[in-house]
Amino acid sequence: MSALWKAALLRPPFATLTYAAPASLPGEVWRVGLRALAPLGKSLAAVVLVGQEQVPPEGCELRELLWPLEREPLLGQPAVDLAASLAERQLISVGQVLASVIPAGLRSAVMRFSVTGFDFPSVLSARDLAAMESGALQRLAMLWAQGRMRPIERSARDEDYAILKIDPPWPIRPGAVRQSEILEYLHERGAVSKTLLLKSLPKGADAALRGLVKRGLVAIGLPPADQEDEAACAVDVSGPVWPEFTVEQTAALADMTAAMGQRNGQARLLYGITGSGKTMVYLRMAEECLSSGRSAILLAPEVALACSLHRQARERLPGWRVLLVHGYQSPAKRERAFREVAAVREPIVVVGTRSALFLPVRRPGLIVLDEEHDESYKQDERLNYQAKEVAWVLARQTGSLLVLGSATPDVKTFHAAQNGHVPAVRLMQRVGESRLPEVELVDLRAERSSPLAPLSVQALRETVQAGEQAIIMLNRRGYAPLMYCLDCGQTVKCPECSVGLTFHRSRGRLICHYCGHAEEFPMPCPSCGAANYLPLGEGTEQLEEVLAHVLPPETAILRMDRDSTRRQERLEEILREFSSGKAQVLVGTQMLSKGHHFPGVTLVVVADADLGLNMPDYRAAERTFQLLVQVSGRAGRGEKPGRVLVQTRDPGNEFWSHVLAHDYQAFYAQELELRRRYGYPPFSRLALVRASYPLNWEQGAQTLAKLTQALRDEAAARGVRALGPAPAPIAMLRGRKRFHCLLKAADWQSLRSVFAKAHELAPVGGELRLSLDLDPLSML
Numbered sequence: 001m002s003a004l005w006k007a008a009l010l011r012p013p014f015a016t017l018t019y020a021a022p023a024s025l026p027g028e029v030w031r032v033g034l035r036a037l038a039p040l041g042k043s044l045a046a047v048v049l050v051g052q053e054q055v056p057p058e059g060c061e062l063r064e065l066l067w068p069l070e071r072e073p074l075l076g077q078p079a080v081d082l083a084a085s086l087a088e089r090q091l092i093s094v095g096q097v098l099a100s101v102i103p104a105g106l107r108s109a110v111m112r113f114s115v116t117g118f119d120f121p122s123v124l125s126a127r128d129l130a131a132m133e134s135g136a137l138q139r140l141a142m143l144w145a146q147g148r149m150r151p152i153e154r155s156a157r158d159e160d161y162a163i164l165k166i167d168p169p170w171p172i173r174p175g176a177v178r179q180s181e182i183l184e185y186l187h188e189r190g191a192v193s194k195t196l197l198l199k200s201l202p203k204g205a206d207a208a209l210r211g212l213v214k215r216g217l218v219a220i221g222l223p224p225a226d227q228e229d230e231a232a233c234a235v236d237v238s239g240p241v242w243p244e245f246t247v248e249q250t251a252a253l254a255d256m257t258a259a260m261g262q263r264n265g266q267a268r269l270l271y272g273i274t275g276s277g278k279t280m281v282y283l284r285m286a287e288e289c290l291s292s293g294r295s296a297i298l299l300a301p302e303v304a305l306a307c308s309l310h311r312q313a314r315e316r317l318p319g320w321r322v323l324l325v326h327g328y329q330s331p332a333k334r335e336r337a338f339r340e341v342a343a344v345r346e347p348i349v350v351v352g353t354r355s356a357l358f359l360p361v362r363r364p365g366l367i368v369l370d371e372e373h374d375e376s377y378k379q380d381e382r383l384n385y386q387a388k389e390v391a392w393v394l395a396r397q398t399g400s401l402l403v404l405g406s407a408t409p410d411v412k413t414f415h416a417a418q419n420g421h422v423p424a425v426r427l428m429q430r431v432g433e434s435r436l437p438e439v440e441l442v443d444l445r446a447e448r449s450s451p452l453a454p455l456s457v458q459a460l461r462e463t464v465q466a467g468e469q470a471i472i473m474l475n476r477r478g479y480a481p482l483m484y485c486l487d488c489g490q491t492v493k494c495p496e497c498s499v500g501l502t503f504h505r506s507r508g509r510l511i512c513h514y515c516g517h518a519e520e521f522p523m524p525c526p527s528c529g530a531a532n533y534l535p536l537g538e539g540t541e542q543l544e545e546v547l548a549h550v551l552p553p554e555t556a557i558l559r560m561d562r563d564s565t566r567r568q569e570r571l572e573e574i575l576r577e578f579s580s581g582k583a584q585v586l587v588g589t590q591m592l593s594k595g596h597h598f599p600g601v602t603l604v605v606v607a608d609a610d611l612g613l614n615m616p617d618y619r620a621a622e623r624t625f626q627l628l629v630q631v632s633g634r635a636g637r638g639e640k641p642g643r644v645l646v647q648t649r650d651p652g653n654e655f656w657s658h659v660l661a662h663d664y665q666a667f668y669a670q671e672l673e674l675r676r677r678y679g680y681p682p683f684s685r686l687a688l689v690r691a692s693y694p695l696n697w698e699q700g701a702q703t704l705a706k707l708t709q710a711l712r713d714e715a716a717a718r719g720v721r722a723l724g725p726a727p728a729p730i731a732m733l734r735g736r737k738r739f740h741c742l743l744k745a746a747d748w749q750s751l752r753s754v755f756a757k758a759h760e761l762a763p764v765g766g767e768l769r770l771s772l773d774l775d776p777l778s779m780l
Helices: 077-090 094-101 126-130 134-145 177-189 194-200 205-214 224-234 247-262 278-291 303-316 331-343 354-358 387-398 411-418 454-465 540-550 568-579 620-632 655-660 664-678 700-717 748-761
Strands: 004-009 016-020 035-040 043-053 112-115 123-125 149-152 161-164 218-221 266-272 295-299 321-325 348-352 364-370 401-406 424-427 438-443 469-473 482-485 502-504 509-511 518-520 533-536 557-560 585-588 601-606 643-648 685-694 721-733 736-745 769-774
Touching (some): 004 035, 016 035, 035 126, 043 094, 043 126, 077 387, 077 769, 161 177, 177 194, 177 205, 177 218, 194 205, 247 266, 247 278, 247 424, 266 387, 278 295, 278 401, 295 303, 303 321, 321 331, 348 354, 354 387, 411 664, 438 655, 454 469, 454 540, 454 601, 454 643, 540 585, 557 568, 601 620, 620 655, 620 664, 700 721, 700 748, 748 769
Parallel strands (some): 266 401, 295 348, 364 401, 438 643, 469 585, 557 585, 601 643
Antiparallel strands (some): 004 016, 004 043, 112 149, 482 533, 502 509, 509 518
């Protein structure tokens, strides 16, 4: 009997089906991780072989695999095992996982082969193979074995991209509707293929686009991320220059190198204060790993940090192949990177954001997650996963060392370290002469009209006059978070979501930060028709405007938030300009806090430190502490001492004592006791079941009620505590009513079982949508 293979479909329904290996090809052709063509109904589908089956399914006639799509498997056993582990955790199919991580061009069944010999056509399509009789396929198998039949790689081509070149406000006529639509589309989504842009917009967009290109507002070409990568590859980097390591760094390196050498899948927490030289340790570890014949994976939470880490790796590791992979790159670029990683046999370094974990890296020996506490490592859309957990599974499967680095570790990670599950290596001194900055509280209770207190303004003026640099953080973008109608007392809300619209003055629009709905402003009030508004609250746009008035007129001010960095090249420009000293003041959101090294910064001001502390989330205090300590760490990294001013309207809160002292361990002890008392992680396992249905669906409430009862019954039977379902904090999003049910249990399997039971009762493809978020980071 022919060998039986389990094959995961890379398109809906993403099922894992059993096929027989064809008699025409020898058994050694078929291996785990190989992509192949397989019959599915009356068509062909691309599949990945995920394992062999010993016993054929009962009551069905097996079909045969048609043909391999490659000579060597694109994915190795570790990549397939990783996908299987994630599928089991998320209660989804392996095919769904693989389809989410394999580039689109590598999931296609539209394939051609070049052929030489036996009077076959020089090119055969997949459909040609499907129509052949067994004798012809056997002759083709001989050519395949001789290397005279080869797959023609159908690589994604480098499409022309439409690239926004100018930030708002844009110099176009008020009546230029199509041009305005194009500019807004590119501002929201970044560089997109010209084909997709014109397909997504109404008729007439082509002529409008040509007009924008002629005026220099839009360019056509490769996406900026691809251009930057090509430029980086052309740079002639010098040899390694290792600064003298501190005693702490040397000890940390020795400990982790020994652990990496054991090749048995260990983990370490590199707990180091800001400025303690964690990055240099990562790179030295990578060098040790490469020298031992194994590859290294270095991850950062944000694209800007990944790009910076990539440049440092290229400088410190000359002679080794160093690849950069992140989501701003074009599909063609990501597909080429996937193929390159799969094909290379020598040790390499892969630098990237969370998705780089799924590249088919051969023989990894080191996996680093810098800023391991950062929420960007959790993906909530499409494929739901936590990069830390995926990295730990990969480390165990491949015998790699996982290094989790942070100055403010995730409470669960530090708890694991305290209990011996993840040994901690500590760096408690800054490198060189720099010292941690002094932190002061600034009482905002008497301040009513300005986002900056007089003490903060005075400190900023003194810093600028001394020729030094300052950072001001306000974790809220836009000009004002709410627009209040003075006539009827209502705030302008999104018609699709239960949130207020944020005023963006530079764009002249009110925008929903959740669904993207936008209204031109000024506009009549939707409630009363008046146009008499008062902006409530402050955002980074307004703060930038205030700074321009309180600082000397010649002061160069930059703003870094999601709006000002929609264009990836603009983010790089901002960082370059500030690093070089061309600007003295940088204002922005939490993006400022993440790992950037600015030696010239001597002052950091946190404009509203209370933001986030009162969010309906058990992790609110942890998030706020991490953010404040991280942004404080941007000050005093050079020769001059740093100063941090934290503005608050609740100066008596005990929480601030830990921030002022940079005392993570005291904060951890207090936070851990609260979580122990209320049964939150790490003392329990959490899952958030999200349910939603359309606002106008008449059966919505009744269907949800039936589902609720079933969910509660199953939870009670398994000893799981169920809180809800209840309306979500954002009760409506994109026109759908939203409900949350928080599940608490002692183990993950109980949580998955409760969700599985509820999912059985949810109508497939119906109006009611259910999703499971294990260990949720967002409770909104």
